């Protein structure tokens with residue numbers, strides 16, 4: 001049993017990260033039913049805006065997994081979600097990426113230093129590593145975060161844009177690769193404010209095309225609307241019974 005699994009078992013008592021049920025058949029994060037549900041959701045990745053790939057829609061299950069990745073000290077969830085997605089299993093995500101020039105450079109959205117120390121890792125780096133592993137690309141830490149900013153979660157779209165504009169700086173290698181595609185990597189794509197700010201930080205004369213990859217896509221909405229969406233999911237589930 002690997003170290004992260006033991007930590008998770010300690011923290012979560014062998015419970016499925018999706019439904020919370022105790023199961024002997026966790027793989028290691030989800031019970032078979034939740035994993036099937038994740039794989040099914042991953043068959044329909046989202047492409048908000050055409051230049052963005054989000055491996056999953058935001059539903060209660062994917063939200064819980066990303067929460068465990070960010071706040072539950074379970075970095076292994078990043079590669080787990082990529083492995084269960086249409087990127088690793090063949091599907092729309094593979095087709096989407098096939099239109100872009102290789103090699104692929106995955107640039108994680110940087111975490112502020114204080115949050116990095118508190119969390120011990122940057123979840124976007126874990127996701128970038130998983131994307132790189134699945135596509136034969138590489139992780140490039142070409143961005144840094146300038147200032148401490150308020151958590152995005154509770155802000156409106158305009159507040160978010162203001163909150164992150166100018167928040168990032170670039171630390172590019174002396175010689176950039178002559179060809180390929182850069183993907184800014186984050187956990188969630190909502191309004192695109194964060195990834196746009198990252199792309200801007202690379203500079204207007206940045207020579208490579210810049211796209212975006214995230215684990216999940218959340219409709220631009222306030223936290224309250226997210227809550228309503230969660231309730232609707234449960235009602236929809238009941239209609240099927």
Ligand SMILES: [Zn+2]
Pocket residue numbers: 016017018019020021030031032033034035
């Ligand atoms: Zn479950």
